[in-house]
Amino acid sequence: MQSYTFSHAITRKPSRSIIAGLRAVDTGTPDLGVMQAHHVDYIAALRATGAEVIELDALEAFPDSVFVEDTALCLPQGAVVMRPGAPSRLGEAAEMAPHLQALYGTVLRITGDDSYIEGGDILTTETEILVGRSARTNAAGVAELTRLVADWGLPVREVFTPPGVLHFKTDCSLLDAETILSTRRLAASGCFAGYKMIYVADGEEACANTIRFNDLVIMPAGFPKTRATLDQAGYKVVEIGNSECAKLDGGMSCLSLRFTPKR
Template sequence: MENRSFEFSHALCRLPATSVTDGLRASDHGDPDPIAFAAEHAAYISALRLAGCVVNVLPADESFPDSVFIEDPALVLNGTAIILRPGAASRLGEAAALRPALLENMNDVIDLSTDGYVDGGDILCTDDRVLLGLSARTNLQGAQDLRPIVEGLGYKLVVLQTPPEILHFKTESSLIDAQTVLATPALATSGAFNGLNVIETAVGEDAAANAIRVNADVFLSAGYPKTADMLESAGYSVRILNTRQAALVDGGLSCMSLRYSR
């Protein structure tokens, strides 16, 4: 596809487990409701299909409360899956559990061999670059060991420092076209996006920055009308989705699918 950073033929998702109530979170604002989460997730899958993706849905994995956030243990570039090493101890086994599905659905699977850590939520891909933000979940050793794999797949790895108050690099940034990033004002002015156009989220709507571009559509979380209006005025097709339950366990739109082309 011409724009490999946002044009996808397929997506891989995993249903939320009822154990998601035990999911990791930086701040406790209550537990997600598994039934409400399942409804939000179903709407998310429907949106992916409406955007033109064939969506393969894996069963819930009760052993891993955060396993609905399927993007963190793997990175997909050009149809090749790289099995990562998540930085939270409770999520270390997710990569191995995901491996059979990756072997079935991807063109190739490569294991990241490292003593370090890399979370998929810290990786933002353009058509030719992989921007990796160091964070509490992704360290320099993991980034250094990922570099030769990424370069072998035709991308340049750019290592950045995520501000310490941000969980994941993509918590406050997303790619909305081949040359444009949506980011919070704090991250937009950090120098992370040199050479790219940056649209800043509206005042008071920082959480809107965790969006995803899927073919012609930009998926945006509900509750951020000013940012939605800004994007629509700039010519983007915006699809609003409820992510209230995911947000209770520090999840968002980007982490609930692996998007790729075959």
């Protein structure tokens, strides 16, 4: 299943400058030491599945650069370098491009001056690419991505991220070929018609951003009701501390690019 079976992941070490990272609401300064410890656990979980994990050096010039997912969309057919909607993050995509070029035969780029799109707004399933319009992803960005991947066999479907939610995947995750984990506020839009749904528990909306990575569902620690639901549904769940990344609106998917490259 190409949407959750991967041979590779790319991560980036958190920088000391991360204390200046973007956040919607100030809930405190991230503790770099705790974040680094969580990051080690995250990489270990990915590697436990047999994947090759490439850990890039920290980028002090880019406080949010630990959140590598926003820089690219990686599919078996190729990679597309994004154009982040936050001006301070534009350079992160350029820094990621050469690492993708070393792994992929096809690397495309979002280049339009009016196009903005971030990987956190893109959910790829077995049958389609869902792209959520948000404060970081606009109509021009969605349209340009649609043109670039037109021959890759997966249609792009534009959906809408709820007001006040940073990214589309802040509120949803792919659990398997047929099943989505979602908040009720996002699912209420009807964007997941045709999929099986598992809803996060009331009050645990912050754990909607998990990742299915090979045989594991990797979720943030501290959400026992949703964890129990996933256990009962038969998923193999690993919890990773996310207290510090959460202060910067970051979750499990934000911390890696996950893919099986073809040259």
